[in-house]
Amino acid sequence: MQKKLDIHLLLDTHAFIWLMNGDTTLSPKICSHIENILKIGGGIGLSAISLWEISMLVMRKKILLNQPLYWIQSCLKAPGVYLCEITSEIAVDSCSLPNNFHGDSTDQMIVATARALNIPLLTRDEKILAYGQQGYVQTMKT
Numbered sequence: 001m002q003k004k005l006d007i008h009l010l011l012d013t014h015a016f017i018w019l020m021n022g023d024t025t026l027s028p029k030i031c032s033h034i035e036n037i038l039k040i041g042g043g044i045g046l047s048a049i050s051l052w053e054i055s056m057l058v059m060r061k062k063i064l065l066n067q068p069l070y071w072i073q074s075c076l077k078a079p080g081v082y083l084c085e086i087t088s089e090i091a092v093d094s095c096s097l098p099n100n101f102h103g104d105s106t107d108q109m110i111v112a113t114a115r116a117l118n119i120p121l122l123t124r125d126e127k128i129l130a131y132g133q134q135g136y137v138q139t140m141k142t
Contacts, residue, residue: 007082008042009034010114012123013050013106015142017063020075026142030122033140038080045084045117046076049109090116098136102127111137 011019018025019034034044051072057063065071076083086109094105094112101108107128114121120138123129132139 006043007045007084007117007119008037009140010045010047010084010110010117010119010121011050012110012121012125012128012142013046013053013057014124015122016046016050016075017054018142019044020071020078030140030142043080043082045082045113045119047084047110047113048086049106049113051083053106084113084117086113087116097131099131099134101131101136114138 015026017023019031037044054063054065054072055068058065058068075081090109090112093115094108097108097111097115101111104127107125110121111128111131114137118138120140121128121132122140122142124142128137129139129141131137
């Protein structure tokens with residue numbers, strides 16, 4: 001995993017897809033925040049579980065990527081983008097998140113990654129945002 005100081009923001013899977021595709025769903029304020037992180041030499045992170053989630057979305061035809069593997073590989077080569085591996089700390093924390101976080105395993109891994117790195121998680125997922133309001137993870141709304 002990258003040093004915790006290198007990564008300033010973790011992107012939920014949908015936020016990563018939007019950012020990499022230049023989707024206007026991300027607000028100008030969020031895009032500016034990401035640009036500022038990159039300008040100071042910081043990075044944005046993507047949980048390794050998000051690669052699996054993207055592949056599942058393609059397989060289930062929920063998103064269309066002409067060449068999913070090529071798309072993923074080129075996105076991970078973008079300056080300031082870091083892949084956050086699933087460490088033993090993240091794996092264990094994902095199964096014991098405080099206050100009975102909901103049962104979506106992918107979300108559990110992503111939340112545990114943000115907690116382990118002690119950085120905000122950019123998401124529009126209402127369950128994750130509500131969990132953040134309870135103080136269990138730092139969140140930013142897309």
